[in-house]
Amino acid sequence: MKYYSTNKNAPMATLHEAVVKGLAPDRGLYMPERIPTLPASFFQHIEQLSFQEIACTVAEAFFGEDVEKEDLRRIVCDTLSFDCPIAQVDENIYALELFHGPTLAFKDVGARFMARLLQYFIRQEDAGRVNVLVATSGDTGSAVANGFLGVEGIHVYVLYPKGKVSRIQESQFTTLGRNITALEVDGVFDDCQRLVKQAFLDPELNAHLRLTSANSINVARFLPQAFYYFNAYARMKGLGKADKMVMCVPSGNFGNITAGLFGHEMGLPIHRFIAANNANDIFYNYLQTGRYEPKASIQTLANAMDVGDPSNFARVYDLYGGSHERITAYIGGATYSDDDIRETMLECHRRTGYVLDPHGACGYRALREQLRDGEAGVFCETAHPAKFKEKVDEILGADIAIPERLAAFMRGKKQSVELSREFEDFKAFLLKE
Numbered sequence: 182m183k184y185y186s187t188n189k190n191a192p193m194a195t196l197h198e199a200v201v202k203g204l205a206p207d208r209g210l211y212m213p214e215r216i217p218t219l220p221a222s223f224f225q226h227i228e229q230l231s232f233q234e235i236a237c238t239v240a241e242a243f244f245g246e247d248v249e250k251e252d253l254r255r256i257v258c259d260t261l262s263f264d265c266p267i268a269q270v271d272e273n274i275y276a277l278e279l280f281h282g283p284t285l286a287f288k289d290v291g292a293r294f295m296a297r298l299l300q301y302f303i304r305q306e307d308a309g310r311v312n313v314l315v316a317t318s319g320d321t322g323s324a325v326a327n328g329f330l331g332v333e334g335i336h337v338y339v340l341y342p343k344g345k346v347s348r349i350q351e352s353q354f355t356t357l358g359r360n361i362t363a364l365e366v367d368g369v370f371d372d373c374q375r376l377v378k379q380a381f382l383d384p385e386l387n388a389h390l391r392l393t394s395a396n397s398i399n400v401a402r403f404l405p406q407a408f409y410y411f412n413a414y415a416r417m418k419g420l421g422k423a424d425k426m427v428m429c430v431p432s433g434n435f436g437n438i439t440a441g442l443f444g445h446e447m448g449l450p451i452h453r454f455i456a457a458n459n460a461n462d463i464f465y466n467y468l469q470t471g472r473y474e475p476k477a478s479i480q481t482l483a484n485a486m487d488v489g490d491p492s493n494f495a496r497v498y499d500l501y502g503g504s505h506e507r508i509t510a511y512i513g514g515a516t517y518s519d520d521d522i523r524e525t526m527l528e529c530h531r532r533t534g535y536v537l538d539p540h541g542a543c544g545y546r547a548l549r550e551q552l553r554d555g556e557a558g559v560f561c562e563t564a565h566p567a568k569f570k571e572k573v574d575e576i577l578g579a580d581i582a583i584p585e586r587l588a589a590f591m592r593g594k595k596q597s598v599e600l601s602r603e604f605e606d607f608k609a610f611l612l613k614e
């Protein structure tokens with residue numbers, strides 16, 4: 182399978198190249214040249230298959246030409262060391278719980294898959310250690326660090342702004358050790374991102390070190406997220422609820438929902454999608470007006486969705502040939518203020534006992550408001566509420582339990598290297614490594 186750039190101004194890439202490069206040279210996003218479809222027979226009995234079996238079939242369709250069958254199965258099984266089950270919340274509304282992985286958020290799936298696929302490819306090159314640089318304001322760093330933890334041949338540097346990341350988040354990437362180094366930058370998130378970008382452009386650094394990113398736009402991070410949409414369908418089918426299944430995705434950079442849309446193009450019979458936004462309503466406005474107008478992001482309660490120019494919009498646009506009509510025919514939208522989010526979390530908890538996190542709350546609310554007769558809805562619960570314990574406790578007036586694997590991070594010993602926000606310091610540090 183070859184991959185083209187959404188900007189259509191770069192040569193086609195192999196999967197190997199697309200995974201190592203991340204972004205195409207014309208700064209576009211890689212897209213598979215065709216979308217394989219799965220046979221109707223697969224969907225007929227899908228409810229009898231396990232999550233891992235389903236995921237192997239989906240992975241083979243996309244990556245089977247480029248990765249040895251046995252290796253691919255091993256990569257998929259290693260990635261999915263945890264389940265993505267559905268849980269009933271309301272009569273016709275189910276949560277697809279994507280928080281059972283090591284860092285309790287859906288990004289674990291993509292990060293773990295990418296780490297293993299990157300390792301598979303660099304082993305073939307035999308060209309020495311690869312260094313992954315990642316800037317984080319919290320969530321991405323933990324998913325990437327844990328996804329790559331212990332993966333031989335790859336070292337990860339996580340850059341994060343000193344004092345600007347919650348203790349729970351910080352503990353998830355500063356306590357790991359091994360092939361993970363946390364760099365505590367005396368600055369803000371934008372400084373971290375600037376340091377990473379500058380490093381990729383620095384000829385001297387690149388002559389000494391093999392650098393790559395684990396950005397969420399990487400095909401190896403976003404495509405595997407399709408696995409759990411197939412699983413949601415299978416489990417709903419098992420309940421007799423899949424005839425008109427609506428999938429609702431709390432969205433920020435739109436990687437997660439794009440993977441679901443790819444699933445649909447592969448034949449997955451999802452009736453329609455809803456992208457639920459917080460107050461960052463760029464996609465919502467696009468649906469209303471047909472104009473895509475990025476703006477500066479606004480800080481909200483659901484902060485992993487605070488994106489003012491969602492990268493993967495380019496993929497959605499490309500997937501539907503740039504047609505506003507086709508996009509609006511299949512994808513609906515919603516946008517919610519922080520007050521809406523609080524109200525939804527409280528109402529849902531009081532009435533059903535289910536604890537939503539602020540991101541999942543947007544998804545749940547959109548289904549409550551927009552589900553039509555005969556439809557059943559599934560929303561992605563993208564993170565465990567305990568990741569946002571302070572906020573959630575305050576909103577619900579509760580003291581929610583912290584899962585053991587999160588508590589274990591918090592007991593770990595923090596190890597980090599302090600750095601200024603000057604590029605020269607960062608560069609000198611990397612050259613000494």
Ligand SMILES: *Cc1c(COP(=O)(O)O)cnc(C)c1O
Pocket residue numbers: 286287288320431432433434435436437438485486540563564
């Ligand atoms: C990253 C993230 C999102 C947004 O996902 P996208 O793929 O960027 O749309 C939503 N919820 C949580 C908890 C996240 O970490």
